[in-house]
Amino acid sequence: MSQTKNPLPREVADAYVDELVALDPVTGTYLGVKESSSRLPDLSPAGQEALAQLARDTLAKLDEAERRPGAESDIERRCARLLRERLTAELAVHDAEEGLRAVGNLATPAHTVREVFTVTPTETDEDWAAIAERLRAVPTALAGYRESLALGLERKLYAAPRPTATFVGQLTEWAETDGSGRGWFEDFAAEGPEALRTELDEAARAATAAVVELRDWMRDVYAPTLEGAPNTVGRERYARWSRYFNGTDLDLDEAYAYGWAEYHRLLAEMRQEAEKILPGAETPWVALAHLDQHGKHIEGVEEVRDWLQGLMDQAIDALDGTHFELAERVRKVESRIAPPGGAAAPYYSPPSEDFSRPGRTWLPTMGETRFPVYDLVSTWYHEGVPGHHLQLAQWVHVAENLSRYQATVGIVSANAEGWALYAERLMDELGFLTDAEQRLGYLDAQMMRAVRVIVDIGMHLELEIPADSPFHPGERWTPELAEEFFNAHSSRPADYVESELTRYLTIPGQAIGYKLGERAWLLGREKARKRHGDAFDLKSWHMAALSQGSLGLDDLVDELARL
Template sequence: MSSTKSPLPREVADAYVDELIALDPITGTYLGDKESSSRLPDFSPAGQEALAELARATLARLDDAERQPGADRDIERRCARLLRERLTAELAVHEADEGLRAVGNLSSPAHAMRHAFTLTPTGTDEDWAAIAERLRAVPTTVEGYRQSLALGLERELYAGPRATATFVGQLGEWSDPDGKGHGWFEDFVAPGPDALRAELDAAARTATEALVSLRDWMRDVYAPAIEGAPDTVGRERYARWARYYNGTDLDLDEAYAYGWSEFHRILGEMRQEAEKILPGAGSPWEAFAHLDEHGTHIEGVDEVRAWLQNLMDEAVEALDGTHFELAERVRRVESRIAPPGSAAAPYYTSPSEDFSRPGRTWLPTLGRTRFPVYDLVSTWYHEGVPGHHLQLAQWVHVAQDLSRYQATVGSVSANVEGWALYAERLMDELGFLTDPERRLGYLDAQMMRAARVIVDIGMHLELEIPAHSPFRPGERWTPELAQEFFAAHNSLPAEFQESELTRYLSMPGQAIGYKLGERAWLLGRENARKRLGDAFDAKAWHMAALSQGSLGLDDLVDELSRL
């Protein structure tokens, strides 16, 4: 009698990815699966439940896999820890019906759908034919999303009014910004081949009409129905989302206090650096106002894209072989301009599994043509090199030593954002930010992340502003106070600040992961350094850390400390 060997955790994880792609072709597009290029997910309640059923079945298979011989090896153990933590966190969000009120300005089914097109291959006529088919799928996908939101209305599960109003505006910008019936999809297919011109234009028009219909429903039905609903989520929902984004059950009051301690530390450093730029400045923000007028700037959208590309190329050359060991395909990263209608924050997209699509950084211009350097350098160390690109591209590069799940799908936001913020600090430690403009810009970015911890936790939990605060001590946080505080403590343009606050309101618990994740990375490095003493090799530690795949913060410090 023959017997079939039961799978180990990595095999369970890889099988999950295969099944996930079948249900979620947007994930397939991120991975570079060409069969996914013509399809879109089902965002309806039934589609959401299908994903949940896959997660439950996978957890059951994982139970068996963890009992198999060899499951205790580090490579299997890490994969099992991540898979169990991620699927459990995702199911908690699903079972609380959060998918029935998924509205925001940065992360929603509609945003994921549109973004998938920017990653779909466009090199051949066959690629464009797949895009036409995917465009024709937009109405069904949009209708499924609308059904989920409608069910949320029935159950009195409301998105926030502020996020909803912003989303309605974005839908208008994507679908018909000038009132002439010509939207983003029409612009997207414009470079397509002449042989498919009529088909692509018709498919784009179909997709745009679906967005117009969704915009009208959101504006005329959804927004009036949720009028007066809170923009904040309260402690119970916040804790659930914080677990999802951070991979740990946080002590939220301790995290809030940590945000304030970092606020005071960074503010002191900012005052010292501002004095070098504008002696006698009353505050760092007077120095920023001076830099906005008299500091170093890049003029032109094409010019800033090329400048950012050069900044990343220079970082690769300086760091490879000295502080990192980079494979040739990891060395490649592209600078791009984000499509119109994006949220204000820059972002990064990972390479496909075969690296045929490289890692890319994206800059939203918000209509600007003049860009201050102080606002760009540290941000691109975060988004590009040595930040998101080195981590996420390295995961893809070593996927054969991990699992596809660890290398691509199972990302924990706080791990990723924590590494990127750690990368900014690393570049400061290594002497790349000695120029006062660039270093003050770095500190401004650090201050923004500390302020995120304060306002994100503070307003959602309606906490008291402490007595040591220079801003309204003793009052309780509201979104209005959060926006006032945020505006007073960073150099960002007003439209960026508004976009940021809407993001915090619609993605509770995500924004705190930058500073809390950075803290985890720093603690893991310090523990390893203490354990190894003079034998500690920073380059070897960085590469080992970047090659272990994603982990939640509850596991990250432990694993980093062992390296």
């Protein structure tokens, strides 16, 4: 877009998106920018610095824009606050050189390189020609990533050993998916047209060779250097990452205490619900283990994909017109099976800006073919409808009334994850979880988010376990104690819990945003309800709340209370 001579904050934000897409074609692909489909970003230290300089330049332009007449309007003010907060948080992470040790089981540059292919258009031969070019760019992109990690080693900026070991295993799986010698990129390219077969196969083999080269270097050079390095980050680094993911400077000790308060509240509710399923069960998780064997379940991978699609379609039909007002293009969401070799948690990818690619939920099967229903219902209310899909697709739908930045690039994790957890609770409040199996599954999912607050803050800050805890009271948290605690308070299998704990070590401060974000959404709703009294209309509030774009937790409660 062309920028006016004296831009307002929204124009500065949208100009930033244009310049960001030029530097980061992965962002462009998620936005649906066709020209991005053949390229990958520069993941080297120079590429990271180019992004940081763009942020600095944009902040300088924002300083000027906020002095323009009209910048005081609510819509300009919200955009300016979001842009300033996000870019400042991103620069704090960059200036601490966190990008030189970005290793883990998800959300690393290498994961980004692979996952962008799953949302790249594949409808035409022209699309596949762009994919072939993007495949040829994989070796350079991964070499840039390796250059960043090597500089981190030189500066003694070490990643955590445990996530590094997991990452090496993931790279091995990407390099050979089924024992046939073919890698993930070759399997992906096999879906392309015969007219481009030779070109696609050669490019995919080169991409796989780059994965093998990165894996070997990570295993033989990088990982041994980390011996003795801590798996946790400490209070200073944790506070920086917490600001990045939550959009606020949290009182981490208060948040830790809140996690424990939620733990005790939820445990009491779970015991009541478990009694309906397995009277006399020693713990709620004994009842959930009973459901694993004897509860309702779906057999088959394609069957569970179809069932999840039906669950979302039913939710849309039930909620539209009663608790939400949904545009036709927001009503479309697709259920997908996640590619192998990733983390265990389900996830969501938002629609492109023109909705030519719809929002999609992704289920990692982890090799399973039998799926208990109790573990899926509230999770898909979270990932799909009324959770991530309704919020993020609505932001894209109303982007013209906001800015591209507020609707897409400027997403604050705790806002989005807080809404999705609020959505699970909303479906319980609205009576969609009357079945005892589904309701215990919902409470188990809520408990997992409370446990996340406890262990993520506890182990990274090495806090003391409270005296009234039923688990190791008075001891200091370690990753090993965190995994033991999680296993004792979750229905998830051990490999899922292991993946979750590795995730927390990979991206500290992100996992706490679910519960703390939900708290912000509930508080904002309660304040709006008190302000309106009997005139409060939940449907109107929901649509206004979902149409204001991204906000950090610093601003979210205040803005929700105004609605």
